[in-house]
Amino acid sequence: MAGAHSVDSAGHEPLVRVAAIAGGGALGTLARYGVSRALVPPALGFPWDTFLVNVAGSFVLGVIVVLVVERWPPTRYVRPFMAIGFCGGFTTFSTMVVQAAQLGQHHRMGPAAIYLSASLAAGLVAAAAGMGAARGRLLPGAGERAIPDPDDVGPLFGEPAPGPAVPPGKGHRTDRSDEDGTAS
C-alpha cells in the first residue's frame, strides 16, 4: 500500500544502497581476514590483528564521514559503501570482546583490561585524527573550517587587522573570508 507514491525515489535506490553496503561489507570483511592471517597473534597473547584493524578502521571512518558530510558535494553511495559497508565490516566489536572474555576466562584479567582500554583509547584518538585530517590537514584548499594557527595570538599592540596588505605568507588565515559569504 505504501508503494504508490514511493516508487519515484524509494523504488530502486534503496536496493542500490543495500548493494553498496553489501559490497563494502564483503571487502571490509576480506581485508580484516587478510590482516588476521598475516598477523596471527599467539594464543592468549595480545590480539594485535584486531587491535590494528579497529584503530585503522576508526581513522578511515573519521576521514570518510567528514569528507562526505562536510566537504564533498552530496554523494549517494560513498557513505553506504565506504562507511557503513567497508569500515563497518572491516572493524569488529564482537571479536574484540570475545577475545577479552577469553583472556578473562584464563585469569588474564590484566591483559584483557589493557587490550580493551588500549583499543578504545587508540580508536577514539584515531577517529578524531581522521576527522581532523579530513577537515583541513589532509587536503589542500580546505576552506570550511580554519585550523587555528597555534602561533597566532592575534594582533599585538593594536596592529591593523590582517587584510590584503599583509606580507605574503602571513595572509593564509584569512583566505576563507573572500568567498565563504554563504557559510554560517
Add this chain to the structure above:
Amino acid sequence: MTILGLMVAGALGAVLRYQVDHRIQRRARSEFPLGILAVNVSGALVLGVLVGSAAHHGVSPTWLTVAGTGFIGAYTTFSTLAFDTVRLIENGAWRASTLNVVVSLVLGVGAAAAGLALGSLT
C-alpha cells in the same frame, strides 16, 4: 571457497547491521547510538556462543570463519562506536559519550562471557 563464503557472510552481516541499527535508531529519537549498541551486544553474545561451542564440541574451522569472522564480525562494528563517541564529545554530550563507551564495554564483555559459557554447555 572459504573466501567466497566469508565475503558473502560479511556482506549479509553489514546489511543486517544497517537494518537493525536503522530500525532501532529511528524509534529511539535520541542522539545516543542505541542501534549500534544493540547490534554490538547481540553480536558479542552470538559470537561467544559460536566460539564457546567450537572450543568444547568441535566446529569446522571453515564454519567458524564464515559465521564468526565473516557474518558476526561484519555485523558488529568498532569504528562506528569510536566515531559516534567522538561526535558526542564534539557536541559537548560528555555524559552520553562516556555512557556509550562504558555501557558498550560492560554489556559487550558480559554478553561475550555469557555466550562462551552457553556455547560450552549446549
